[in-house]
Amino acid sequence: MRSSSTHGRSRRRGRVPTAAGGLVAALVLTVTGCGGPGDGGADARAGGGVSRPGAGSGLPGEIADRLREHGVDLDRWKDGGWKDWDREDWLREAQDYVNPVIEGLWGPERMRSAREADKRVTTLDTGADRGVSDPEPAPVEAEPEKTPYHAHAAPVGKVFFDSPEGSMVCSGTVVKDAARPGRSNLVWTAGHCVHAGAGGGWYRNIAFVPSYNDLGASEARLAGATTARIAPYGTWWADWASTSNQWIEGGASTGGDGAAHDYAVLHVTPEQGARSLEETVGAALDIDFSAPSATQVAAMGAWGYPAAPPYNGLRMFKCLDRPGRLSLGPSLPTMYRIGCTMTGGSSGGGWFRVVDGETRLVSNTSIGPVTAGWLAGPRLGPEAEQMYRSMSGAHGDG
Template identity: 70%
Template sequence: MSAPLRRGRRTVLTATGLVAALALTATACGGSEKDQASDKPDATTSGTAGSDGGTVQIPSDIADKLKEHGIDVDKWKDGGWEDWDKDTWLREAKDFVNPVIEGLWKPERMRSAEEADKTVSTKDASASEGVSDPEPAPVEAQAEKTPYHDNAAPVGKVFFDSPEGPSVCSGTVIKDVNHPGRSNLVWTAGHCVHAGGNGGWYRNLVFVPAYNDLGKSGTELGNANASEVAPYGNWWADWASTSNGWIQGGSESGGDGAPYDYAVLHVKPEQGSKSLEETVGAALDVDFSAPSAAEAGQMGAWGYPAAPPYNGLQMFKCLDAPGRFSLSPGLPTMYRIGCTMTGGSSGGGWFRVQDGETVLVSNTSIGPTDNTWLAGPQLGEDAEALYQNMSKTYGGQ
C-alpha cells in the first residue's frame, strides 16, 4: 500500500554509467483547470516575533490579511494560530498567511516534529492494475555523506504545524529563472503545505537547508550549536503555492490529488538579508518536460525519513530507474521507484541528469505502508505555470 509521506557552489548529479550509481555532489499533465486556484497565490510577507512570550511584531499587511479572515492579531501572536477549527481553517489558494515567529523552531522543537505521512492501501494500489508497471524491488536507502553542505547543499527539511502538532517534510532549493543567482524558492510536496480536500493551509512553515549538517545523533545534537543544526539558518515561507488539484482532491491516502501533489514556497530568512541561493550556494533547475518513465532514465530521491526505522535526523537517498504508477486508470500516471525511505522524506526532490546537469524532475508524494517504494508526480505544464507565477509575482521580493 502507499501513502503520501509527510509528518558560490555548483551542485550536480554525477552519473557512473547512470546504471550503477548516482551521487549528488557539490563542487564550490493533465488538468490545467486543476491548477488555476494556485496560479494566484495571494499571501503575505512574514513579520518577526519573539519566542517564549516575547514581543511579536506583525507588519500591517499581514495584520490586515488576518483581520480579513476574522482573525484577532493579538490572539494569533499569543498562540491563536493553534486554533484549528475546521470552520475557520483557511484553505483557499489566496488564503495563505505565515507570519514569522522568531525562535519558534528551536532545535528541540524540530526534533519533536513527526513525519507527515500519506499511505495508500493495497486495495488502492491494486485498483491501478493495467496502468501501473510491476511493483519495483525495494532499494535500500543510503545515508548521504557529511557534511551535507558539501554533498547535498540544496536539500533540507520543511517544518510546519498541523492540527496534530509539529510536523516535518523534505524540500529542495530550486533556481528562479526570472531572478538568476538569487532564488528564494523551495520545491516540496503539496501535502507538506496544505491538508487537501478536508483541511487547509498548515502554519509556521519553515525550510532548513542541510539540516543537521554533520549527521549527528539525537544525543549529540543535544550539545550541538546552531550552525550544526541549521548551518544556513531558518527560512520562513512568506508565500506558498500548490495545485488546486491537491487542494480539492488530496486525501490521507493521496487520493485524486496525488498526481498534483507538489508545491513551491517563497522563503525569507529569519535573520539576514541575502537570498536563499546566495546563502546556500546551490540551487537546481526544474525539468517540466514530464518525460515518460521509460524515457526518464535513472532517478535519485533525497530526503530526511523520520518514521521508523529512521528518526528524521539524517539525510538519505535512493537510486533507481522509475516505472509508472497510478491510483486510478482515470488519473495521470506518477513515477515510482524502489526505496525504503519512510514518512518525513515526503516533498524531497527527485533528481536526474539532463544534458550533463542535475535537474529536479519530481518529489516524493506517496509510498506503501511496508516502505518498499515511493511515487512522485510528473511535472508538466500545470506545474510549470504554478512555478512561473510564483517566480514572476513574488520571486524578486
C-alpha cells in the same frame, strides 16, 4: 507521505544502471561549485493555488484586512493564536495563506520532536481498472548521504510545519528562480506538506532548514545543541506558498485523487539576515517540466530526511533506481515509482535526474507503502510549470 500496498511482490529487477552513478556525480558537481554558509496569477483552470504574500513578520494591508474577515488577529496569532485549529475557520483558499515569522519558534528541540507527515491507505489495487502500472519495484536500500551535507547535496533540507495533529516534518529542495538568477528564494516540496487537501486548509509556521544537521550528528551528540549547529544555514519562513488546485480539491489523508498533483513551491524569507537562500547555501537546481515517460529515464534519485522508524529524521538519505509507472486511477496522470526504503519524513524530497550533463529536479516524494519498499512521485508537466512561473517573479525580492 505514505500509502500502503497489499498486492504481490514483483520479481526483483537487475542492478541499478550505471547512469545512476553519473546522477550522483553530477549532483555533487552541481552543489559544490559555490560557497557555503502581486497576485499569484494561477487560477483553478491552470491547476495552481498560489498564495498571496505574508512577508516578514507582518502582512500587506489588503491581506491583513482579508484575515481580519476570518477573525485572525496577527498579534494574537504570533503569541500562540495559531494553535487554534477551528475547522470552520481553518484558512483554506489560496488568498488566505498566512505565515508570519515567529522568531525562535523552531528551536532545535522542536525541530527534533516534529513527526513525519504520513499519507497511508490500507489497500492499493493497481489492476487493469486502475490504469497503467508497472510491477512493484524491488526495494532499494536507502544510503546515507556523505557529510557535510552542504558539500554533497546543498539544495536539500527539511520542511517544518504545524498541523492540527502537532509539529510535522517533510523534505524540500532549493530550486532556481528564473526571474532572479543566482538569487533564488524558492523551495520545492510536496503539496501535502503545506496544505491538508480536501476539507482542510493551509498548515502553519511553515519553514525550511537547508542542510539540516549538516554533519549528520547522532541524537546523543545533538543533546543541548544550539540552533546554529543544527541549522547552520538558517531557518527560512515560507512567506508565500503554492500548491495545485488538484491537491487542494482532491488531496486526502490517503493521498487521494490529488496524489498525482502532490507538489508545491515555497517562497521563503530568512528568520535573520538579508542574503537570498541560493546565495546562502551556494546552490539551486533547475526543474525539468518535460514530464518524461518513466520508460525514457534510465535512473532517478530521491533525496530526503526519513523520520519514521527505522529512521529518526536526523540524517539525509538517498535512493537510486530505474523508475516505473504507477496509476492511481484511469483518469489520473501516471506517477513515477522507484524502489526505496525511505519512510515518512522524506515526503517532498526532490527526485533528480541528469539532463544534458546537469542535475535537475524532476519530481518529489508523494506516497509509498507502509512496508517502505517503494516511493512514488508526480510527473511535473505544464500545470506544475505554470504554478512555478506564477511564483517566480510574483514576489518582490528586489
